[in-house]
Amino acid sequence: MTAVTFASPERRRRPASEFARRLNKAAGMALGFLIIVLGILVAPLPGPGGVPIITLGLILVLRASTGAKRLFIRACHRWPRTLSPIRRLLRRNSPFVSIVWQMMLRMEKFVTRGNGLMAGWRRSLKRRRTA
Incomplete structure (x- = not known):
């Protein structure tokens, strides 16, 4: 065995059941949509309060949904400079x-x-x- 085999993410995590994985994704998407709605409600208030909240909700949805990831990648190709901060927030230990x-x-x-x-x-x- 090589060092890469021991360092792979599959080795470190315990395998979760398919039901638990789907439940985790559904909860992440629901929480993300709830935070987006909260950000839209806060947006009319003075200051940029809604923008960071909506961004946080989008990050949660992007981590949970493959369809949303595909749309985000297409948008990144179209508007790279605008979406670069969100891409940086999606990285580990950002x-x-x-x-x-x-x-x-x-x-x-x-x-x-x-x-x-x-x-x-x-x-x-x-x-x-x-x-």
């Missing part, structure tokens, strides 16, 4: 806080053309780091 911060800055720059509140916070953080 730096969640920095990705969400970059998404918020990008959204703020799009809405206010770079002269908003978060741009001032970013400048003050840069000054503190260099000082």
